[in-house]
Amino acid sequence: MIKSLRVLAQIDFPSKTVRLWDGSGGLFVDLDGNTWRPCVLTESALDQIELAINAEAFTLSLALSGIDQELSNVIWSDYQDGEVIGTRVRILIQDCDEFDQPVGSPDIKFTGTIDDIIFDDAATDDQILSTITIEITNRFTLRTLTNGAVLSDVDQKARSKVLNPTAPPDRFCERIPLQIDNTIRWPNW
Secondary structure, rough: OOOOOEEEEEEEEEOOOEEEOOOOOOOOOOOOOEEEEEEEEOHHHHHHHHHHOOOOOOEEEEEHHHHHHHHHHHHHHHHOOOOOOOOOEEEEEEEEOOOOOOOOOOOOEEEEEEEEEEEEEEEEOHHHHHEEEEEEEHHHHHHHOOOOHHHHHHHHHHHHOOOOOOOOOOOOOOOOHHHHHOOOOOOOO
């Protein structure tokens, strides 16, 4: 029986896959044996995730607070190498039982790629805590056009293949060529 939910964020950096969960209770191990580190998602980040999951936003700004120095150094190193932009990010929801143990596999709710990353470090007496804000775009961002442009079926399938090569082609524009000479008559009430 499902008693709680966990918000998970998986970021596939070139040098390491980073798995984070929204909380502060220690490490979380899923049914596949993957270890998820705790982080703090700000209240605005949770609102942004909800908008992205509901397809009400084309981009997601995700602020991760309380990142430890080791993880921050890995991300910084990839950033310095110019390999962060385009990194895949997935937001997942994990069902948990009354003991906060995972029930089934997590559901993927949002997939996008990093478009920008911002680092902010704060030092205390004994450690450095980092806040990393990542700007994530999803596949619908590729559909934006300049004013007066026409989105073609061929172009859209090529864009979707670049963004998500393992998925079937995006069929969003498949019927546009059929509408070129079509006249739509509105009812006359």
